[in-house]
Amino acid sequence: MYARRTTVLVTLAVLLVVASGASLVFGSVDLKLHLVLDTLRGIEVPRGTAVIVNDLRVPNLVEAIVVGAALGVAGAVLQGSLGNPLASPDVIGVTAGAGFGAALILLAFPGSVALLPVGALVFGLGAALLVFGVAWSGRNRGSVTKVILAGIAIAALFGAGTTSLLTAYPERVQSVIFFLAGGLTPDGWRELEAFWPYFTAGFVLAIFLIRPLDKLALGDDVAASLGSRPNVTRLVAGLCAALLASAAAALVGLLAFLGLVVPHVVRMAGGTSRHSFVIPASALAGATLLTAGDLLARVVAKPEVLPVGPFMVVLGVPLFLWLLRKSA
DSSP: OHHHHHHHHHHHHHHHHHHHHHHHHOSSSOOOHHHHHHHHTTOOOOHHHHHIIIIIIHHHHHHHHHHHHHHHHHHHHHHHHHTOTTOSGGGGTHHHHHHHHHHIIIIIOGGGGGGHHHHHHHHHHHHHHHHHHHHTSSSSTTOHHHHHHHHHHHHHHHHHHHHHHHHHOGGGTHHHHHHHHOOOOOOTTHHHHHHHHHHHHHHHHHHHHHHHHHHHTTOHHHHHHTTOOHHHHHHHHHHHHHHHHHHHHHHHOOOHHHHHHHHHHHHHHHTOOOHHHHHHHHHHHHHHHHHHHHHHHHHTTTTSOOOSHHHHHHHHHHHHHHHHHHHO
């Protein structure tokens, strides 16, 4: 079993390196590999090549890796904490909240488009906080059922808000489509610098959640007897997922697919649900899938850049169905 998990991790790491290399070389303008390597090593190359690599493709690649890893880990901690294989950032309202925040800026305040990432982050986190507030009030505080039902209700509320905005401003709907479909369009390093604290906090929380989540998998009573507090673990896991998914949505739009499917893929591939494997493997798998999807989105219709969301589905669903068939 240990050898199988190691093989999966090494394979994912190699695939990420290959996808990263291809992402730097191919795009709307294809570059020579040796020129890309020279640029990364600081060797003088034609100015156009240096600008494409340093100012466009490297930030784009780093964004894809960070966001993909964040969404993979967010799904892993939510599924582990709620004991629900269908759990993803959608469950705690993050996706719907972020979508509403972005639509509000783009449709109602188009002159303030620079605030789009902030709007998505604030409303994404706000939606998660509403879910936690409802789930941790009244009887059966913090139960799995209350978290899921509260998430469904809050997500429906923000979804209705987004639909209302789209109906109220039909002439501006086109400006929202790319965000709703999900796409990497980094502006150098500026946006990454603004959101790295949220990603860092989320990843650190995920590391500290590994052992509590493994205990929680044994059942609430057993976890409590081992010194854990199940409801507190779920609350921290929800906060971790909200930070990661909200920051990801603020950067690239709505990519709900990653958080749902990636943890399933790594659990089936590794043959274990231990979070010491699932969380790092989900980070690698999410980063690899998003990097590969972004590469396809840039080369299929070049020089046009397409939304990355549909391409991740094209890459991920066949792999998921193949693994599901093998495990059946």
